[in-house]
Amino acid sequence: MKFVDEAEIRVEAGDGGNGTISFRREKYVPRGGPDGGDGGDGGSVYLVADENLNTLIDYRFERFHRAERGQNGQGSNCNGKGGKDLTLSVPVGTRATDADTLEVLGDLTKHGQKLKVAQGGYHGLGNARFKSSVNRAPRQKSNGTPGEIRNLKLELMLLADVGLLGLPNAGKSTFIRSVSAAKPKVADYPFTTLVPNLGVVRQDSQRSFVIADIPGLIEGAAEGAGLGIRFLKHLERCRILLHLVDLMPADQSDPVENAKTIINELEKYSPKLASKPRWLVFNKIDLLLEDEAEALCNDIKEALEWDGPTYQISAFQRLNLDPLCHEIMNYLENLPDDVEAEDDKQDVEFSWDTHRKDPADDLDYDDDDWDDEDDDDYDVEVIYRK
Ligand SMILES: Nc1nc2c(ncn2[C@@H]2O[C@H](COP(=O)(O)OP(=O)(O)OP(=O)(O)O)[C@@H](O)[C@H]2O)c(=O)[nH]1
Numbered sequence: 001m002k003f004v005d006e007a008e009i010r011v012e013a014g015d016g017g018n019g020t021i022s023f024r025r026e027k028y029v030p031r032g033g034p035d036g037g038d039g040g041d042g043g044s045v046y047l048v049a050d051e052n053l054n055t056l057i058d059y060r061f062e063r064f065h066r067a068e069r070g071q072n073g074q075g076s077n078c079n080g081k082g083g084k085d086l087t088l089s090v091p092v093g094t095r096a097t098d099a100d101t102l103e104v105l106g107d108l109t110k111h112g113q114k115l116k117v118a119q120g121g122y123h124g125l126g127n128a129r130f131k132s133s134v135n136r137a138p139r140q141k142s143n144g145t146p147g148e149i150r151n152l153k154l155e156l157m158l159l160a161d162v163g164l165l166g167l168p169n170a171g172k173s174t175f176i177r178s179v180s181a182a183k184p185k186v187a188d189y190p191f192t193t194l195v196p197n198l199g200v201v202r203q204d205s206q207r208s209f210v211i212a213d214i215p216g217l218i219e220g221a222a223e224g225a226g227l228g229i230r231f232l233k234h235l236e237r238c239r240i241l242l243h244l245v246d247l248m249p250a251d252q253s254d255p256v257e258n259a260k261t262i263i264n265e266l267e268k269y270s271p272k273l274a275s276k277p278r279w280l281v282f283n284k285i286d287l288l289l290e291d292e293a294e295a296l297c298n299d300i301k302e303a304l305e306w307d308g309p310t311y312q313i314s315a316f317q318r319l320n321l322d323p324l325c326h327e328i329m330n331y332l333e334n335l336p337d338d339v340e341a342e343d344d345k346q347d348v349e350f351s352w353d354t355h356r357k358d359p360a361d362d363l364d365y366d367d368d369d370w371d372d373e374d375d376d377d378y379d380v381e382v383i384y385r386k
């Protein structure tokens with residue numbers, strides 16, 4: 001599966017309409033003067049940021065976009081109508097670059113923000129405009145100028161503060177569903193998640209962070225097993241990774257070995273990613289008695305020689321999620337500004353407004369969109385809700 005957080009399209013603004021040559025012809029009005037009208041301006045092409053969109057995938061299928069041409073002028077001093085502008089909606093966070101010159105035309109960072117990407121042609125002048133004291137019957141007009149044509153590269157940056165790591169079925173998608181308004185598909189088979197999802201965890205009106213749920217990793221991912229490791233690139237800009245460990249794998253596999261697999265694959269992919277702050281999050285504690293869970297977590301920590309932070313949660317039952325999110329928020333807030341930020345300055349920032357969901361909303365697992373088959377249609381999903 002290919003990533004479509006970028007798309008290349010061609011936009012063509014409308015040409016300006018031509019001016020026209022015409023003379024007033026009317027009974028009893030001999031030698032009516034010139035009355036050729038001007039053409040209309042060509043329509044321009046704009047991009048507008050729309051918070052309801054989350055992918056650029058549509059632009060992969062529809063690559064040519066043209067605004068209307070201006071109408072030609074007409075007699076009786078009638079000017080041609082201007083061509084209609086074309087407005088293309090793109091997700092918030094999209095950057096538009098001229099694919100030929102590599103000039104960055106702009107970043108659309110706020111809902112409703114508009115960016116002109118191709119200027120419509122200017123109108124031509126009708127002969128009425130060329131009338132002068134020495135030329136009362138000009139046979140002159142001008143043509144409209146051509147509209148701008150551009151090959152545009154659209155890029156949508158997926159930026160997340162927190163990245164989720166884990167084997168398939170570890171509960172990553174369940175976790176993001178429980179702490180944010182994102183609605184990725186959850187199921188009891190591996191590789192349910194085929195594309196990354198982003199969710200916004202809102203602590204209060206001023207404080208929130210973004211979590212990325214990516215497809216599960218399996219042993220050999222670095223060599224391409226399962227869905228491979230290409231999704232890990234989305235975690236490179238995260239500030240912290242949560243490694244979800246399933247305490248009760250349905251396939252009876254050993255949680256220690258499972259955790260080691262992830263750490264191995266991570267190291268194979270990139271030592272830099274592997275050295276990012278990482279917290280161990282033991283999931284599915286609801287399936288064990290409290291002291292059993294405690295003992296198992298200790299065993300795993302010992303086997304991994306883990307001395308970093310650990311948490312015990314049930315993503316499904318929403319146990320201990322609040323303290324974990326709280327800690328994450330604190331951690332992120334207390335990071336020095338310059339950590340990992342050097343090359344982020346150019347980044348597009350999302351300005352979503354996703355709120356923390358009411359937990360009661362989500363307890364209904366018969367909920368229709370729980371198993372939203374459409375998910376698979378998208379290569380990249382960024383789900384959020386206002
Ligand atoms: N009992 C229990 N089941 C859970 C918990 N979290 C997730 N599950 C179940 O585990 C299964 C897998 O959950 P997902 O959230 O789809 O797992 P994932 O890590 O996103 O899996 P992939 O997308 O395949 O990588 C589902 O059947 C969930 O209902 C939990 O805390 N407790």
Ligand SMILES: [Mg+2]
Nearest residue numbers: 172173192193
């Ligand atoms: Mg998943």
